[in-house]
Amino acid sequence: MTEQTLPPDEQSTDEAETFVYMCTSCPLGCRLEVDAVDEDVIEVRGHSCKRGVKYGTQEHTDPRRAVSTTVWLHGGPCERLPVRASEPVPKPQVREFVRALQGLVVEAPVDFGAVVASDVAGTGIDLIATREIVSERERETVG
Numbered sequence: 338m339t340e341q342t343l344p345p346d347e348q349s350t351d352e353a354e355t356f357v358y359m360c361t362s363c364p365l366g367c368r369l370e371v372d373a374v375d376e377d378v379i380e381v382r383g384h385s386c387k388r389g390v391k392y393g394t395q396e397h398t399d400p401r402r403a404v405s406t407t408v409w410l411h412g413g414p415c416e417r418l419p420v421r422a423s424e425p426v427p428k429p430q431v432r433e434f435v436r437a438l439q440g441l442v443v444e445a446p447v448d449f450g451a452v453v454a455s456d457v458a459g460t461g462i463d464l465i466a467t468r469e470i471v472s473e474r475e476r477e478t479v480g
């Protein structure tokens with residue numbers, strides 16, 4: 338008996354499931370329908386621009402989230418330092434990433450964009466300061 342191989346299009350359409358995501362790349366929030374066989378994306382529909390195709394594919398295969406928060410600051414004019422992850426964090430690791438920051442205390446002064454923690458929770462992603470902080474001593478000198 339000879340084995341018959343269907344063309345890739347026919348194979349995947351028969352087995353594909355449809356997953357629904359909302360594109361968050363812009364405020365329009367298009368409703369994306371992603372046809373996929375497991376992690377293999379066959380088609381993305383419902384997008385109003387190309388970014389939607391990229392977003393739908395990423396969301397299905399490797400969802401990630403931007404993380405912004407604050408951490409403790411010592412020796413500065415306020416108690417908390419605003420920070421963000423240097424790149425979007427894989428969704429399953431977001432909780433672990435944020436938890437790893439709970440005991441972190443950053444010493445002032447801090448430059449805008451400075452890495453204040455490296456490889457947070459083993460993700461390979463750093464933590465970046467999103468505000469410049471001068472130390473209390475510097476402030477007294479300037480003031």
Ligand code: SF4
Nearest residue numbers: 360363366367386389
């Ligand atoms: S598909 Fe394009 S227009 Fe629609 S939400 Fe995404 S970025 Fe905005």
